[in-house]
Amino acid sequence: MLILVLGRGKTGSLVTQVAREHGHSVRVVGEEENRDAMALTAPFLAQFDAVIDFTTPEAVVRNLRACLANGARVVVGTTGWYQHLDDMRQLATRRSAALLYGTNFSIGVQALFRVARELALAAPHYSFRITETHHADKKDAPSGTALTLKQVLQTANPAIDVEIVSKREGDASGIHLIEARSENDAIELKHEAFSRRGFAEGAVRAAEWIAGKNGCWDFQEVVGQLG
Template identity: 50%
Template sequence: MRILILGAGKTGRLVAEVASERSHTVRVLASSENANASALTPAFLKDFDVAIDFTTPTAVVANMRACLPNGIRMVIGTTGWYGQLPELRALAAQHKTALLYGTNYSIGMQMMLKLAKEMTTTLKDAGYAFTISETHHVSKLDAPSGTALTLRDAVLATLDLKDASPNNEIVITANRTGDVEGIHSLIATGTCDRLILTHESKSRRPFAEGAVRAAEWLTTHTGVYDFHEVFTEL
């Protein structure tokens, strides 16, 4: 498979390493080479089967607008752009290609989301209040993290609440420190005890491996997918 990696940061470079280990042909395109998706011309894109994006919330939308009309399947690891998901979903459908997005490509984190739903289901009628804490490295641009928002939405859905309006608020505490890869906790506080469900990433490798496996899966699919809906199929 011919993979284009968009973004040459720590995660992008690791994605390229994992893809090479899995015998794929890889080209890494740094943001400095691709201002406003200027490098993503039809002539350039014809050499690739799928693109994996780990750039920034501002760059990723331009990248999708360039790749999807050229039939390039895309795996998006960048967060902070979901307000424009309807537009990009329509673009992928219009050009009969595929788009897979996710806030976290770690299989362990996907299991935490499942456990969070079970925890919330069990405790929601027992007087527990739910909060979320997340910690990431200082260079992470969005706060709270996309993963924390996904965790919040999973809890809200389990509580039968449609959104995080003031009356249904689940407080998210976002911390930025050092080079922390990612720690997410769901805290359930009762009158006499407290339960904490935590996922801690020790490195970026689980994200990279999940993204490459997602790209492999996507080459035989058309449509728009959230990673948590398909991770068990990889």
């Protein structure tokens, strides 16, 4: 496959490395080369089997509009843009493109989502709190993963309250702690990322999955289908 990676940040650079380890050819375009999505023309995008975006909330919507309007297959690891999701979904459908988005491409976090759902069902009278810790440069708070966890818990049990506490410290790759507490006891679920590699691995596997497809999916919907 030939993959286009948008973003030269820490995660984007690691995605490039992992994609090459998987045997793919990679082209990287940074935000300085792609201001206002100016590099994402139809002839340029036609070269690639998939596009992976790890840019910023400010850049990602323009990138998506350009990619989807030209029928590209896009994996989006950037968060902080979901107020535009319905528009992007409709654009992907109109242009026979493909969009695979997710707040977290770590396979371990996907497992956390499934276990959290079971916890919400098993402890319906507990109060819930999510504490998420990320690196100091992360711009969106709460994290997309924390918001997804809250959604997972409340979808499983709409009666529960879920508080989110956000912390930004140093170079932390990501810690998500779910606490369920009653008068009698407490239950904790925790996922800690030791590096960004888990996110990169998941994103590359997502790009492999989306190649040649048309449609729009949340990563939670397809993670069980990855090779």
